[in-house]
Structures are given as C-alpha cells and as structure tokens.
Amino acid sequence: VVALPARPTSRRTWRTASRQRLIFGYTLLAPAALYVLLLVGAPFVFSLYLAVSDATVGDPVATFVGLENFRAAWEMDTFWIAFRNSLVFLVVAAIFKSVLGTALAFLLLQDFWGKKVIRGLVVIPFTLPIAISVLSWKWMYDSQFSVINWVLSRAGLIGSFGSPDWPVWLGQPHLALAACIAVNVWRTFPFSAIVLLAGFTSVPLEVLDAARVDGCTFFQRFRHVVVPMIFPILMIGFLFDTVFTLSDLSVVYLLTQGGPGNATKILPVLAYQIGIQAGNLGRGAAIALCLVPLLFPVLILVLRNIKRREW
Amino acid sequence: MAQPRTRRQKEVRRHLLLYAGVTPFVVIAVFPIYWMAITAFKQEPDLYRMDNIPFWFNLAPTLKNFQILFLQTNYGAWIVNTMTISTWVAVITLLTAVPAGYALARLRLPGAENTGIAIFMTYLVPPIILFLPLSRVVADAGLQDSWWALVLVYPTFTIPFCTWLLMGFFKTVPMEVEEAARVDGCGQFGAFVRVVLPVSLPGILTSVIFAFTLSMQDFLYGLAFVSPGDQKPVPVGVPTELIRGDVYYWGSLMAAALLVGLPVAVLYNFFLDRFIQGITGGVVK
Numbered sequence: 001v002v003a004l005p006a007r008p009t010s011r012r013t014w015r016t017a018s019r020q021r022l023i024f025g026y027t028l029l030a031p032a033a034l035y036v037l038l039l040v041g042a043p044f045v046f047s048l049y050l051a052v053s054d055a056t057v058g059d060p061v062a063t064f065v066g067l068e069n070f071r072a073a074w075e076m077d078t079f080w081i082a083f084r085n086s087l088v089f090l091v092v093a094a095i096f097k098s099v100l101g102t103a104l105a106f107l108l109l110q111d112f113w114g115k116k117v118i119r120g121l122v123v124i125p126f127t128l129p130i131a132i133s134v135l136s137w138k139w140m141y142d143s144q145f146s147v148i149n150w151v152l153s154r155a156g157l158i159g160s161f162g163s164p165d166w167p168v169w170l171g172q173p174h175l176a177l178a179a180c181i182a183v184n185v186w187r188t189f190p191f192s193a194i195v196l197l198a199g200f201t202s203v204p205l206e207v208l209d210a211a212r213v214d215g216c217t218f219f220q221r222f223r224h225v226v227v228p229m230i231f232p233i234l235m236i237g238f239l240f241d242t243v244f245t246l247s248d249l250s251v252v253y254l255l256t257q258g259g260p261g262n263a264t265k266i267l268p269v270l271a272y273q274i275g276i277q278a279g280n281l282g283r284g285a286a287i288a289l290c291l292v293p294l295l296f297p298v299l300i301l302v303l304r305n306i307k308r309r310e311w
Numbered sequence: 312m313a314q315p316r317t318r319r320q321k322e323v324r325r326h327l328l329l330y331a332g333v334t335p336f337v338v339i340a341v342f343p344i345y346w347m348a349i350t351a352f353k354q355e356p357d358l359y360r361m362d363n364i365p366f367w368f369n370l371a372p373t374l375k376n377f378q379i380l381f382l383q384t385n386y387g388a389w390i391v392n393t394m395t396i397s398t399w400v401a402v403i404t405l406l407t408a409v410p411a412g413y414a415l416a417r418l419r420l421p422g423a424e425n426t427g428i429a430i431f432m433t434y435l436v437p438p439i440i441l442f443l444p445l446s447r448v449v450a451d452a453g454l455q456d457s458w459w460a461l462v463l464v465y466p467t468f469t470i471p472f473c474t475w476l477l478m479g480f481f482k483t484v485p486m487e488v489e490e491a492a493r494v495d496g497c498g499q500f501g502a503f504v505r506v507v508l509p510v511s512l513p514g515i516l517t518s519v520i521f522a523f524t525l526s527m528q529d530f531l532y533g534l535a536f537v538s539p540g541d542q543k544p545v546p547v548g549v550p551t552e553l554i555r556g557d558v559y560y561w562g563s564l565m566a567a568a569l570l571v572g573l574p575v576a577v578l579y580n581f582f583l584d585r586f587i588q589g590i591t592g593g594v595v596k
Contacts, residue, residue, distance in 0.1 A: 025418035032411030043444035127579035131546040247437030250530040
C-alpha cells in the first residue's frame with residue numbers, strides 16, 4: 001500500500017529525465033547540424049538546380065532549361081578530354097602511390113634508429129599546404145632553369161638547353177600530364193604509407209602468433225590474417241584519396257591551367273573555368289556534378305566500411 | 312665472445328640496408344622543400360646560372376627576397392588574414408563541434424550513430440561541387456571580395472571532421488566520471504562543462520589545430536570567393552598575386568611559400584596520426 005503512489009512518480013521522473021536528456025542533446029547537436037545542412041546540404045541541392053538552369057554570374061535570375069547544360073557538355077570536345085584526363089590522372093596516380101606507399105610502409109614497419117625523424121621527414125609532402133608546395137614544383141619544372149633538367153643534363157641523359165631532347169615539362173602535352181600526376185603522387189604517397197602502417201599495426205600480435213602456432217606459413221598468415229584485418233582501413237584510405245584526387249584543382253590549375261592546349265585539362269579545372277572565369281554558373285555546376293557518378297560508388301563503399309566502427 | 316659481435320654486425324648490416332631503402336623516399340619527399348628553401352635565400356643572378364652546381368650558394372645568401380615580400384607586396388596582410396580567418400574558423404568549429412560531438416557520443420540520442428556518420432560524410436562532399444552554389448550564398452550574404460567569405464565556408468569541412476574526431480574523444484571518457492559528477496549534484500550541463508570538457512582538453516586542442524591546418528589546405532574557395540589583393544589568405548595570395556603576367560620572382564615566391572608552409576607542415580606533422588585515426592574512424596582499434 002505504501003509503495004503504490006511511488007510508481008507513477010518514478011516513471012514520470014524517468015520520463016521527464018529522458019525527455020530532458022533528448023532536448024539537451026538535440027540543442028547541443030543543432031548548431032553543427034544546421035551549419036552543415038545549410039552550407040553543405042542546401043548548396044548541394046542548389047547545385048543540382050543550377051545545373052538545370054541558365055544561371056550566369058551576371059544574370060542571377062535563372063530559368064529552368066532542363067538537361068540543356070548536360071547536353072552542351074556532352075557535345076563539348078573539351079569535356080570528354082577533361083573526363084578522360086581525370087580518369088587517367090586518377091588511375092596512373094593510384095598505381096604509383098600504392099606501389100611507393102606500400103614499399104615505404106614495409107620499411108617503416110621495421111625497427112631502426114632514427115625512425116621517428118625519418119617518418120617526420122617523409123610525410124612532409126602531405127602536410128605542406130598543396131598550393132604552396134606546387135609552387136616549388138613549378139620552379140623545378142621551369143622551362144629553362146629546371147633543376148631536374150640540370151641533373152639529367154649533367155648525367156648525360158639529355159643535351160644542354162636548346163637541344164631537341166631538352167624536356168619542357170609543362171609545355172609538352174604528355175610530359176605536362178605526367179608532371180601534374182607526379183606532383184599528386186609526391187604529395188599523397190606518404191598518406192598511403194601511413195594509412196597502410198596504421199593498418200599493419202592494428203593487427204594484434206597475438207593473432208599472428210596464434211596463426212603461427214596453428215602452423216600457418218608466412219604467406220598464409222599474410223593472406224588469411226593480415227589482409228582481411230587491414231582491408232577495411234585500406235579501403236577507406238583508398239576511397240578518401242580517390243575523392244581528393246578526383247576533385248582537386250590546385251595542382252593542375254597552378255602548374256598548367258589545363259594546358260598546353262587541353263593536355264592537362266581535368267574536370268575540376270574545366271568546371272572552374274566555365275563556372276567562374278566564363279561566369280556560366282549553370283554549365284559549370286553541371287560539369288562539376290559529372291564527378292558525382294564517379295564519386296558515388298566511392299561514397300557508398302566508405303559508408304559500408306565506416307559502419308564497422310566500434311561504438 | 313664471438314657471438315655478440317656477429318649479432319651486432321648483423322644489426323649494423325640490417326640498419327644499413329634499411330637506410331639505403333629509406334633514403335630515396337626521404338630525398339624525394341624533402342627535395343622540393345630544400346629547393347624552396349635554398350631558392351628563397353639566393354640572390355637573383357644565382358638562380359639563373361646553369362654552369363654552377365645549383366644545390367648550394369654560388370653567391371652570398373641574401374634576405375632580400377623576404378624584404379621584398381614584406382615591403383613591396385601584401386604578404387604581411389595575407390598572413391594577418393590567414394591567422395584571423397583560422398582563428399574565427401577555430402572558434403566556430405569549437406562552438407558547434409564540441410557540443411555536437413558530445414551529444415552524439417554520450418546522450419544516447421536515437422539515431423546518433425547514423426547522424427554522426429551523415430555529418431562526417433559531408434566532409435567527403437568535395438569543394439569543387441559546392442563552390443558554385445556557395446559563390447551565390449557568399450554573394451547573397453554580401454561577403455564577396457572579403458575574407459569573411461572564407462570564415463563562412465571553411466567550417467563546412469572543419470565541423471564535420473572535428474565533430475567526428477571529438478565523438479571519438481568523448482567516447483573514451485569513462486561514463487563513471489560523468490555519473491560521479493551528477494551524483495555530486497551537477498546537472499547535465501554542469502557535468503558536461505565541469506567534468507567532461509576538461510578531461511577532453513587534448514581532443515579540443517587537436518580540433519583547434521585541425522581548424523588551422525585544414526583551413527590552410529584550401530585553395531579553391533579562396534581562389535573563387537576572394538579577389539581583392541589585400542583580402543587573400545596566404546595559400547591563395549602567393550600564387551595569384553606574386554606572379555605578374557609571365558614574370559616569376561622565384562626568390563620571393565619561394566620565400567613566401569617557405570615562411571608559411573614550413574610552420575604549418577611541422578605543426579600538422581605532430582597531429583598527422585590523429586588525422587589518420589580520424590578519417591579511418593574506429594576501423595583501427
């Protein structure tokens with residue numbers, strides 16, 4: 001009889017406590033959520049709208065033009081060149097940075113004196129702001145005073161300045177694309193290495209020992225224990241890199257602006273030139289959005305991997 | 312007696328092999344920065360002589376390139392802009408990401424996990440897709456042609472990243488700490504401010520660092536939204552304003568790049584592992 005009145009009260013306090021907790025929680029969450037919603041979510045939707053409108057910088061009142069911008073892009077030779085260059089850039093860079101990154105990761109996995117210092121030096125390319133390090137490369141690729149050419153010339157691999165085999169790194173179509181890819185590889189191979197290292201060190205030694213006790217060979221341990229365990233983190237590193245490499249404009253923009261001709265034109269540069277420099281917002285947005293089908297599978301994969309985060 | 316010696320010899324040989332393997336990587340990674348540094352201190356004529364060995368000074372080193380930078384260009388203003396922008400971005404990021412990270416990690420909100428992932432995913436929406444619509448937002452807010460535009464847009468990538476990072480941090484604070492505070496009479500907010508925040512100070516400091524370094528990594532937004540010469544941040548001002556037409560003042564350019572790039576690189580270096588941990592989520596345990 002005494003206990004009876006206590007029950008509803010306790011339930012009510014429990015309920016109000018939990019309601020309070022929710023209100024408190026959503027209040028704390030609101031500023032960040034709103035910021036992201038208003039300045040990432042809404043602009044993303046707005047860019048879909050821009051892509052189907054004829055908005056320009058000078059004429060903000062846009063009318064709906066359907067898929068006209070996409071059709072126009074489709075019929076542009078430059079668009080397809082940029083599309084192809086973006087893919088070549090992505091694939092070639094990925095091959096080089098994974099080879100270099102893996103080699104470096106295996107080296108850094110060993111114990112040796114001064115490893116921390118060496119690691120700190122090797123990751124500098126990744127930590128330096130990209131717009132700043134590209135300037136150094138631009139100077140190294142100088143048409144006449146390139147230090148790379150100086151070395152090649154002294155080594156007897158090429159003639160002196162003015163000879164026909166003197167490479168003009170940023171002036172010859174194929175070399176220019178290779179030069180841009182080289183900067184991207186230089187900047188991101190430390191990232192690949194560090195991600196891989198993080199993966200390796202996440203494999204507990206006991207697991208490896210257990211496998212060894214069970215009679216697994218080195219190759220079996222690698223194939224059946226290490227690879228499956230580091231796969232999720234490798235995927236995430238790879239996918240992040242894909243997003244940043246595909247959408248980065250600074251390397252190409254600062255080195256060549258897409259030239260010579262359209263030899264290094266990639267989709268982000270084209271989108272910038274049409275959207276901002278030519279002022280055609282609608283068409284620029286349409287071109288930028290053409291990156292989405294390339295990025296979408298990547299995003300899905302990240303999402304599937306990230307769900308494995310332990311909570 | 313012979314055995315330790317051979318073991319030591321083995322160790323030495325192993326080290327030599329490892330150094331031989333690592334050296335090419337170090338040279339590739341560091342050479343562009345070395346080249347930047349040596350160019351910054353060289354006299355103009357020293358840059359354009361192919362008959363000497365270019366890796367060291369053939370004429371006396373000089374500070375002239377740095378003088379030019381501060382006396383004849385907006386470089387000083389760009390540094391101030393960069394610092395002010397980053398400070399504002401850090402403030403906005405902390406004010407939003409700290410509470411959000413706490414709420415998502417601690418308060419058992421329904422759908423917290425998915426909300427956290429959704430916020431983090433926006434970090435992966437690249438600026439190249441957002442910069443055209445954002446240019447309209449910036450214009451409507453009346454911020455075009457001022458660095459305030461960047462204070463508005465940089466949090467679009469610092470908030471998602473730092474919220475995610477802080478979620479991880481808040482999860483590591485034992486629940487008991489907070490419960491003890493509650494028992495001692497702190498309210499929900501009191502427990503958050505007086506107990507959880509101080510314990511999470513390292514995470515909060517890390518977020519500040521990232522607000523700075525991630526802001527410095529941007530180029531596109533600065534290029535697209537800020538055109539007056541005195542309003543630019545350093546990474547945008549240097550490549551766009553110091554190159555006049557076809558004339559490259561390599562000495563000053565490299566000086567400008569070095570002076571800002573190096574401190575940022577060093578600072579970022581210390582927090583790189585946190586960054587990697589952040590983006591790989593809890594996949595690495």
